[in-house]
Amino acid sequence: MIPLSSQLLNLLAALFLLISFAMLAQRRILSLIHLYACQGLVLSLSALIVAYSTSQSHLYYSMFLNFALKVLIVPWILHRLIHRLNVQWDVETLINIPTIMLLGLALVIFAFNLSLPIVHLAGTINRSTLGIALASVLLSFLMMITRSKAVSQVIGFLALENSLIFAATSITYGMPMMVELGIALDVLVGIFILGVFFFHIRNQFDSLELKHMEKLKDN
Amino acid sequence: MSLFNSSIQGLPLSIILDILVYWLVIGFSGLIFIHNRKIVSQILFPLGASGGIVMIIITAASIAHSPSSAILSLGLPDLPFHIRLDALSAFFLFLLGISSTGICFFSSGYFSRDGNFSPGLVCLQFHLFLVSMAFVFLADDAYLFMIAWETMALSSYFLVVTDHKVPEIRKAGYIYLLMAHISATAVLLCFGVLQKAGPQGIGGSYTFEMMRHLNPDSFWATAAFLLALFGFGAKGGLLPVHVWLPEAHPAAPSPVSALMSGVMLKTAIYGLLRVTFDLLHLQIWWWGILVLTLGLVTAFFGVIFSAVQNDMKRLLAYSSIENIGIILSGVGLTITFQSYHMQTLAALALIATLYHCLNHACFKSLLFLSTGSVLHATEERNLGKLGGLIHRMPWVAFLALIGTLAIAGLPPLNGFVSEWLLLQTFLLTTGFPQPYLNMLIPVAAAGLVLVAAVAAYVMVKFYALIFLGQPREVRQHEAKDANYWERLGLSWLASCCVLLGLFPVEVIKLLNTVPGLLLGQATKKVASQANWLFLTPLSPDRASYSPMLFFGAAAIIILITFLGVRLVYHGRVRRSSPWDCGYPMQTSRMQETAESFGQPIRTIFSPFFRMHSELPSPSDLEPHYRNITEDRFWYLLYFPIGRFFHFLSNLFGRLQQGRIAIYLLYSFLTLILLLLLI
Numbered sequence: 001m002i003p004l005s006s007q008l009l010n011l012l013a014a015l016f017l018l019i020s021f022a023m024l025a026q027r028r029i030l031s032l033i034h035l036y037a038c039q040g041l042v043l044s045l046s047a048l049i050v051a052y053s054t055s056q057s058h059l060y061y062s063m064f065l066n067f068a069l070k071v072l073i074v075p076w077i078l079h080r081l082i083h084r085l086n087v088q089w090d091v092e093t094l095i096n097i098p099t100i101m102l103l104g105l106a107l108v109i110f111a112f113n114l115s116l117p118i119v120h121l122a123g124t125i126n127r128s129t130l131g132i133a134l135a136s137v138l139l140s141f142l143m144m145i146t147r148s149k150a151v152s153q154v155i156g157f158l159a160l161e162n163s164l165i166f167a168a169t170s171i172t173y174g175m176p177m178m179v180e181l182g183i184a185l186d187v188l189v190g191i192f193i194l195g196v197f198f199f200h201i202r203n204q205f206d207s208l209e210l211k212h213m214e215k216l217k218d219n
Numbered sequence: 220m221s222l223f224n225s226s227i228q229g230l231p232l233s234i235i236l237d238i239l240v241y242w243l244v245i246g247f248s249g250l251i252f253i254h255n256r257k258i259v260s261q262i263l264f265p266l267g268a269s270g271g272i273v274m275i276i277i278t279a280a281s282i283a284h285s286p287s288s289a290i291l292s293l294g295l296p297d298l299p300f301h302i303r304l305d306a307l308s309a310f311f312l313f314l315l316g317i318s319s320t321g322i323c324f325f326s327s328g329y330f331s332r333d334g335n336f337s338p339g340l341v342c343l344q345f346h347l348f349l350v351s352m353a354f355v356f357l358a359d360d361a362y363l364f365m366i367a368w369e370t371m372a373l374s375s376y377f378l379v380v381t382d383h384k385v386p387e388i389r390k391a392g393y394i395y396l397l398m399a400h401i402s403a404t405a406v407l408l409c410f411g412v413l414q415k416a417g418p419q420g421i422g423g424s425y426t427f428e429m430m431r432h433l434n435p436d437s438f439w440a441t442a443a444f445l446l447a448l449f450g451f452g453a454k455g456g457l458l459p460v461h462v463w464l465p466e467a468h469p470a471a472p473s474p475v476s477a478l479m480s481g482v483m484l485k486t487a488i489y490g491l492l493r494v495t496f497d498l499l500h501l502q503i504w505w506w507g508i509l510v511l512t513l514g515l516v517t518a519f520f521g522v523i524f525s526a527v528q529n530d531m532k533r534l535l536a537y538s539s540i541e542n543i544g545i546i547l548s549g550v551g552l553t554i555t556f557q558s559y560h561m562q563t564l565a566a567l568a569l570i571a572t573l574y575h576c577l578n579h580a581c582f583k584s585l586l587f588l589s590t591g592s593v594l595h596a597t598e599e600r601n602l603g604k605l606g607g608l609i610h611r612m613p614w615v616a617f618l619a620l621i622g623t624l625a626i627a628g629l630p631p632l633n634g635f636v637s638e639w640l641l642l643q644t645f646l647l648t649t650g651f652p653q654p655y656l657n658m659l660i661p662v663a664a665a666g667l668v669l670v671a672a673v674a675a676y677v678m679v680k681f682y683a684l685i686f687l688g689q690p691r692e693v694r695q696h697e698a699k700d701a702n703y704w705e706r707l708g709l710s711w712l713a714s715c716c717v718l719l720g721l722f723p724v725e726v727i728k729l730l731n732t733v734p735g736l737l738l739g740q741a742t743k744k745v746a747s748q749a750n751w752l753f754l755t756p757l758s759p760d761r762a763s764y765s766p767m768l769f770f771g772a773a774a775i776i777i778l779i780t781f782l783g784v785r786l787v788y789h790g791r792v793r794r795s796s797p798w799d800c801g802y803p804m805q806t807s808r809m810q811e812t813a814e815s816f817g818q819p820i821r822t823i824f825s826p827f828f829r830m831h832s833e834l835p836s837p838s839d840l841e842p843h844y845r846n847i848t849e850d851r852f853w854y855l856l857y858f859p860i861g862r863f864f865h866f867l868s869n870l871f872g873r874l875q876q877g878r879i880a881i882y883l884l885y886s887f888l889t890l891i892l893l894l895l896l897i
Binding site: 028110114141142145146147148153171212215 | 600877878880883884887890891894895
C-alpha cells in the first residue's frame, strides 16, 4: 500500500466525477465524445495504478483493453458516425442546466450516504471511490433521461458502463477477465448496432430527435 | 403393469391404470387417422366404450375394498405422482364409466356424420378428457390433482371450440377457459392453505396423505373450505359463478356437452367432498348451512331460467345448474349433520347426494345426447321451430322420454329415488341443538319441492316441444332417426336410468362404503333394514318405497286399461283432427311455443330476470315479436368487474407515454427507491 497511489486514485476519482458532471452539462455532441474519451482515459489510468500498487497482472490487461476500446476505438466510431450523419455541429437544447446540476448534486450526496456502510466493510485500498463510482452511475442515468437526441443518449449509456467498470476496479480489483472481455465485446457490438439504428431512425423520421418516436406508442 | 415401474398394491388400481393407458393409446391413434372419419368413428370410439365397461366392473367390485395407493414414477424428479383408490374415488370412477360408455357409443354414431371438424383431433381430446377426469378422481397429491384438473379444463376447452369458426362458440370457449382458471386458482390456493395450516406451521409436502394428518385450527380450516367451495363451485356452476355453463354447454358438440354435464360437473362435487370430509377433520355447522343455502338458491335459479329458454341445449345447461344445486344442498346437509355428530343422518344425506350424482350423470347425458340426434336430424336447436319428431324419430323419442321422466323425478325411475331420499333426509331433521335450524330446514325442504316441481314442468316443455305436436317447420319432414351406434348409446343410458330406479337397494349397498370412509368408521349402514323389495331409509314405520311394487302396479293398471279399451270398448284406432274451437284455418305454427310455455314462469318470477320485450302494435302489418331474457348476474356482477379492470388497465396504460426519457425515469426511480430501501 503506497500512500501516493491512494492519493492518485482519489485524484482520478475526483476527475472522473468532474467529467461526469461536465457530460451532464455539455450541449455539443462533439465535445461529449471528447469528454467520453477523457473519462475512458481516467478509467484506464486508475486501473493502471490499482494494478501497479496491488501487482495484479490481469488488471494490466484490463487497463489495455479499456484504453484501446474507450479512448481509441469507440470515440473513433462515434466520430465517424456523427460525420456520416452530419450532426457533429448539432447543439442540444437542454432545459435548465442549473436545475439538472443541482439534481446531480443531490444524487452525489445520496450516493455517498449510500456507500458509507459498504465502505466500512471494504478492505481494499481505495474504498472512498465507491461513492464516486455510484454517483457517476446515477449521473449517467440522469444524463440519459434529460437528453433528447439519440446519439447523446447512447453516449450516456456508454458513460454508465464506464462508471460500472470504475466501480468494479476500485472495489474488487476488477471483475474476472472473462467478464471484462465479455463486457468489452458487448460495448463494441452495441455501438455497431446502435450506429445502424441511427441511420434507420433518421430514414424513418428525418431526424434523430427522440420525441418523434412517441408516435410508436399504441393507443 | 410394467409400464409404470411402480409399487402398486392391489389389482383393481393397476387394472384402472391399464384402462387409462388404453384410453390414451386410443386417443393418440386418433392422430394417426386424423382425417379418416370411418376408422375414428367405427373403431376407436367403440374401443373407448369397452374401456368404460371394464371400468364399471372393476370399480363396482372394488368399491368395498380398503384403500390402495401407489406411487407413479412419472412427473418431475423427486416429485412423483401419488394415486389412491378408495371408496369415494371408486364411486366417481364408476360414474365416469357408466356415463362414458354410453357417450362413447353415441359418439361413434355422432362423429361418423359430416361436420366441420377433424375426427382424429376430437378423438384425442375426448379420450384425454376422460383420462384427465379419471386422474382427478385418483390423485392423492395436490400436484397430480392440479395437473389433471388443468388437463381436464384444457381438453374440454378444445372440445367446446370444436366448431371454432363460429365467433359465438369462440366467445363461449373463452368464458369457459377464464372461469376454469379462476376455479383452478382458488383450488390451488385451497391446497396451499391445507398444506401450510398445521397447528405448529409444519407442512411442506403436497400429498393428501400428509394433509390428512395436519389438523388445522378452525380459522385455517374455514379458509380452506371457503376457497374449495369457491373453486369447485365455479367448476360446478354454483351461483354466482355459473355463467360459463349456459354458454359452454350449447357451444360444444352434444357428446361433449353430455360428458361435461354428466361427469365433469361431478369432479367439482368430488373435490368438495374430498376436501371437506377427507382432508379436513373438522366441520363447522355454518359451512353446511352456507352450502345448503347456496345450493338451494342455485337450484331455484337454474330451474326458473331453464323454464324460459328457447334453445334446447341451453335449457338443459340451466337444468344442470339446478341439479348441481340440489346435489350441493345435499352436501350442505351432510356437513351440518356431521358437525353435530348425527352420523346416521349424515350418512343418509351423503348417500342421497351421491345417488343423485349418479342419476344426473345418466339422465343428463341421455338428454344431451338425444338433443344431439335431434340437432343432426333437423339442424335446429330452437325449440320454437321443432315439434312432432316422435313420428320421424321414434327411437330417440322413446329413449328421451325415459330420460325426461327420470329427470322430472317420476317413479319408478331413478330421479325419484334420489330426490325422495334427499327429501326424507330433510324431513327427518329434528333434534338439531339449534332451534332455528330445526325450523329452517323444513322450509328448505319446501324449496326443494318447489324446484323439483318446476323441473318437472321444464321437462314437459322440453319433451313436448321437440317430440309432440305437429312439425313447426316443413324441413323436419325429412328428419331421420338416430343411427345404430347412437341408438346403442342412448339405450345404454336409458337402461341405466331404469335399473338405477328399479334396484335402489342394491345401489345403496354399493354406496354404503363411502360414508364409512368419509364420515368415520362408526357410521351405521344406511337402509340396513331394507330388503330386496322395500327401500327403507331409517325404519319401516317412518317411510319406505318399493319401486318394483310401484312399477308392477302401474304396469298392471296400464295393461287393464289398454285391454279394457281394446276388448270392452269399441276397440278401433280412429284418426281424426282434434276439435278446433270452430276456427276454420289451422297451421302447424298455431301451437304452443317455447315462449308460451315459459310465459307463466316469466311472469311469476319476473324480478329474477332482466327482460326486454318488443311487442308489435296491433296495426303493424309485419309484426315482430321478440323477448330477450337475460341473466341479471352479468349486469350486477360481471360487467362491473369488467369495467373496473378496464379502468385499472387504462390507468396503467398512462404509464406508457411513448417517450424514452420517461421510461428511463421509471427505471431510474426504481433504482433509487431500491437503493434507499436496501
